[in-house]
Amino acid sequence: MTGLSEFLTQHEGFLRSGVFFGLLILFLALERLRPRRRQQVSARHFVSNLAFGVLNAMVLRLALPGGLVLLAIWFQGAYPSLGLMNWLNLPLAAEFVICLILLDLVLYWQHRLFHQIDFLWKFHSAHHGDRNLNVSSGVRFHPGEALISLFLKAGAILALGMPAAAIILFEVLLNAASLFNHANWSLGRLDALFQKFIVTPDMHRLHHSRLESESRKNYGFFLSGWDYIFSSYKNQPDTPHKDIALGLEDMPEDGFVSTLQRPFRKNRREA
Numbered sequence: 001m002t003g004l005s006e007f008l009t010q011h012e013g014f015l016r017s018g019v020f021f022g023l024l025i026l027f028l029a030l031e032r033l034r035p036r037r038r039q040q041v042s043a044r045h046f047v048s049n050l051a052f053g054v055l056n057a058m059v060l061r062l063a064l065p066g067g068l069v070l071l072a073i074w075f076q077g078a079y080p081s082l083g084l085m086n087w088l089n090l091p092l093a094a095e096f097v098i099c100l101i102l103l104d105l106v107l108y109w110q111h112r113l114f115h116q117i118d119f120l121w122k123f124h125s126a127h128h129g130d131r132n133l134n135v136s137s138g139v140r141f142h143p144g145e146a147l148i149s150l151f152l153k154a155g156a157i158l159a160l161g162m163p164a165a166a167i168i169l170f171e172v173l174l175n176a177a178s179l180f181n182h183a184n185w186s187l188g189r190l191d192a193l194f195q196k197f198i199v200t201p202d203m204h205r206l207h208h209s210r211l212e213s214e215s216r217k218n219y220g221f222f223l224s225g226w227d228y229i230f231s232s233y234k235n236q237p238d239t240p241h242k243d244i245a246l247g248l249e250d251m252p253e254d255g256f257v258s259t260l261q262r263p264f265r266k267n268r269r270e271a
């Protein structure tokens, strides 16, 4: 386990960018080879979605220059007795597993609150604007949401006393999960099987439905179990996946600038 920790911390930059670009290319290929839905995504829209990823990386770097990893290292150096993992004093492998599960739980509730609180929804609605869900939707998040999420994650990481390498692993996993479950590709029968453990493309697509009865379901990011435990799981959409209407009612797929402006406009409640 110490070997894994060293590998993660020594190759952090390569891992983050390598996994992101590797999976982006892989899912672009799978969207062509095994598409789940017939849909057209314009190059302009694809680039606009990726621009959110670039902008968010810059905004988060400005907000927290060393990122969550350096924050955790600094905090644990300054306050070595604080944080759940420091009290439990478990083997590193157990710390990794517990931290990954608990942080995923925090993100489940964060996502749920982004739907339930109007102020937060103004930002999260940018993510739900896509009418043709595809791999690039996995990075389409308003910088306001990315910032709020950064501070929530920072609080959870410090409270957990999470090891630096586990933070890197979690962020890489989260990024990979987002590309995996937004991509328009079919896992066939495996989707239903995987849904018992992790969030799959079919499970997350249902969350992007225009029907509120469906967009208020399947909040999970990585582990699907939270939706079972907290009664927010929906197995199948009312309309088959190939026809399900995605995006927001009465709102066109906005471009980059208008999506950025959306939270600051006089708004009606869409879900």
Ligand SMILES: [Zn+2]
Binding pocket: 111, 115, 124, 128, 207
């Ligand atoms: Zn959502």
Ligand SMILES: [Zn+2]
Binding pocket: 127, 182, 204, 208
């Ligand atoms: Zn999504």
